[in-house]
Amino acid sequence: MYIRTNVMALNILNNLYAHNNQISKSMERLSTGYRINRAADDAAGLAISENMRYQINGLNQASRNIQDGISLIQTAEGAMQEIHAMIQRMGVLANQSANGTYSDADRVKLQLEFAQLKEEINHIAGKTNFNGIKLLNGDLTLPGQGLIIQAGSGADDHIIFDMPNILDAVAGIAGLDISTAVGAGAAMGALEGAVDDVSTGRAKLGAYQNRLEHRYNSVVNMSINLSSAESRIRDADMAEEMMLLVKSQMLAQVSVAMLAQANMMPRNILKLLEAL
Incomplete structure (x- = not known):
């Protein structure tokens, strides 16, 4: 007997991906000092920022x-x-x-x-x-x-x-x-x-x-x-990004632990059913 889909594990895995993605973003922003490092981060903000930079360079x-x-x-x-x-x-x-x-x-x-x-x-x-x-x-x-x-x-x-x-x-x-x-x-x-x-x-x-x-x-x-x-x-808000990094790291660690627990649940259910 098999339990084909572990929905709980999939949900936890999705959350883990999200936390790891936020960790990557926060680390990049903290290392560069910029909130916008590429157009995908904020397309409108990047366009406005580049126009302002052109004016600033001209004024300087x-x-x-x-x-x-x-x-x-x-x-x-x-x-x-x-x-x-x-x-x-x-x-x-x-x-x-x-x-x-x-x-x-x-x-x-x-x-x-x-x-x-x-x-x-x-x-x-x-x-x-x-x-x-x-x-x-x-x-x-x-x-x-x-x-x-x-x-x-x-x-x-x-x-x-x-x-x-x-x-x-x-x-x-x-x-x-x-x-x-x-x-x-x-x-x-x-x-x-x-x-x-x-x-x-x-x-x-x-x-x-x-x-x-x-x-x-x-x-x-x-x-x-x-x-x-x-x-x-x-520019990045360094305090906010540091807070998000710590929060995401903690959530990622919890997600890893919960994923291990979720992966054990199908086995436990099978054992319970086999014992009946």
Whole structure:
């Protein structure tokens, strides 16, 4: 005589499979730190998480772009600061040469320093660069290309700055000569205009830097919040997974013990029937 189907054992075996499956999932999640390790774990959650990751990666790169932009502007502003200082010195020399207490020989000596300052101003205005990109020679001045900063994760999240053309602004001082009192007087007026042009350019750069610093703070804040939201979707709750692992391991152990008991039941029933 045979009892062909042990329903109780089958039920226990199914439960054991379920517990072992949960143990495998919990161990994988605990080892990777992710609740979603493949699309089958949560198809919709995976799609949302990947879209968020794309935005987060874009925002993180945008924050680096903005920092590079700030460094570029600081480089340009530092060069313009030196130009300002040299123009100021040239103004002093021109004022000195225009004074009637100086002889022509004195003015020639003043002109020597004046000429060197002119040359250096033109050099700085034409050669100042950041990563090989010239900053003050008009290449980044609108309506031309301008300075483009990609400051977000979207294609249209960029800022275009009109960089000052300092090479053009100081072009008027190229022909100045203070070796005569008349020339010194003319130089004073031209230098005053150059100071004003450079001051305007520096003010623009200061405004650009302030804007970029505010944009940087905004981008970092968006990245942090998106990362937090993405983490809630994709990352595993370590405490919950540990609890599920321990629970499933205990249930699996009990199921193994109960399966052994269930497998004994048909034999016991047969023995009972044979004894009748």
